[in-house]
Amino acid sequence: MADWSQLPKDLIDQIARRLNSDIDILRFRSICSSWRSIASYPSHRFPNRILLNPKSTSGQPDSGCFYLSKHLILRLGLPGSSQGWLVKLEQSVPEKFLLLNPLSDSRICPLPQLFPNVLDLMGVQITELGQEFVLRYTDNRPFSYTGDVYKEKVIFSSNSVWSDEPDFVIMTIHVSGKLALFSFRDNVWTVIDDLLSPYDDVIHHKGQFYAVDSAGRAVVLEVSNSLTTRDVAPSVFGGDKKYLVESDGELLLVDRHIIADDESDFQNGNCMMNYTVKFDVFKLDHFGETWVEVKNLGDRVLFLGDNCSFSAFASDLSGCQGNCIYFLEKSCKLSREEDDGFNLSGIRLFDLENGHIELLTPDSVCSQFFWHPPSWIMSIGS
Structure with missing residues (x-):
């Protein structure tokens, strides 16, 4: 051998x-x-702190900075087994991670008593399903008091983590609803002034930045001497919130329909002001420059989050059902004090075939890959 x-x-x-x-x-x-x-x-693999522009939007110097954190969405499983477990890891320092709920971003704590502090990567099969990035502003205040100044979705693109001259670009949505881009090479933030409607989502797909606004207008960012946007297809109208998801090499646009609950009992802290009634899914035809409605995702399943949306194959996750969409209904989510990360409060399942929406509970068959760590994970620590 x-x-x-x-x-x-x-x-x-x-x-x-x-x-x-x-x-x-x-x-x-x-x-x-x-x-x-x-x-x-690589020591320069990932920038944790990014300076603001020399001048803020008020024209005054701003010495603060952004803290950039990175999360990995992973499928853990035993080699040769379809019994997969879905987790999200926050990379605090190289090779050290915090465990988060895949959709709610709540930190899972305390971990089960037998949960290993170190995982033997030779004893577990790991598939990376997605990455997400979060920007928080800090001006020497304790980190717990800083807020997300830009909107939730942040996209990070790098030339190569091993390059002797690393270069990266960050794209996000400004508080104004406009697209904002930071270039490491230029060390400056640029807000792209093309706003027709506030942008809902951004994604990096096949080497290009795409974005979609609340009116269903999807654009691709043209990076040349000046930053401009170009429409990629006719707008998708009808829904209330748009998501962009890369799934099996395709770029999908997911249209979420939300209605107000006029009969909510607002004295009950767990009631909903708004709730989701359905989703429509479209895929981009790059050649025809149009959106084609997708009626059946087959074995694929979509996960929609504010910081990251991603796709997986249902057959790779324990009890997962294909042709479905998992999403978070924020108005049903527990408070931070009540949420231990394992709680499924607010997570829903939409069946694309029959349009049914199911509330997930720990006993639901299709929630097992979200729930407490499977027994086999306890035996692969080192």
Whole structure:
């Protein structure tokens, strides 16, 4: 049998430089000590703090900065098994993570007593389903008192994590509803002034930035001497909130229909002011420059969140049902004090075939991959 630890160092280094996923890098480094010593974790991989413009919108100098945190959406499973568990990890420092609920972003705490502090990456199959980024503003106040100044969705794009001259671009939605872009090379924020309706969502798809506004107008960002937007297809009208999701190589637009509940009992803290009644799904035909309605997602399932929307195959998750959409009804979510991260309060399931919306509970078959860690996870720590 070949001794992989004896591969030429130059070859190992070249292989490592082609890995862009955090999980792939960690798994690569876990093979043996010689690989770990050669494929060191890039020190400039991810910028935690980003300065504001020299002048704020009021024209006065602003010495504050943004704190940028990164979350990974992962499917954990035993090799050769379809019993997958869905988790979200917040990367605080290299190789150290906090465990979060995949949709609500609530921190899971306390962890079960037997939950391992260290996972043996050779004993678990890990698939990265998505990444999300969160910007928070800080001006020397304690982190817990800082707020999200820009809207929830933040997109991060980098040339290469192993480049000797790292470069990255951040795109988000400004509080005004306009698109905002930060270039590491120029060290400046630029607000794109093309607002017709406030933007709902942004995504990085096949090397380009896409955005959709509340009126269903989808645009692609043209990066040249000046930043401009170009319509990619006729607008999708009808719903109240739009999402962009990459699914199996396709760009999907999900249209969420929301109505007001005029009969809500507002004396009950758990009541809803608004609630979701249905979703419509469309895929982008790049050649025809049009949106084509999708009636059936097959084995695919969509997860819609404020910070990140992603797709997975139902057959890879325990008890998951295909052709469905998981989403969070914010008005039903528990308060931070009540939420231990395992609670499914506010998470709903929409069946695209029959239009039925189901409230998830810990006993629901289709919520098992959300619920407490499966027993096998307790045995793969090291």
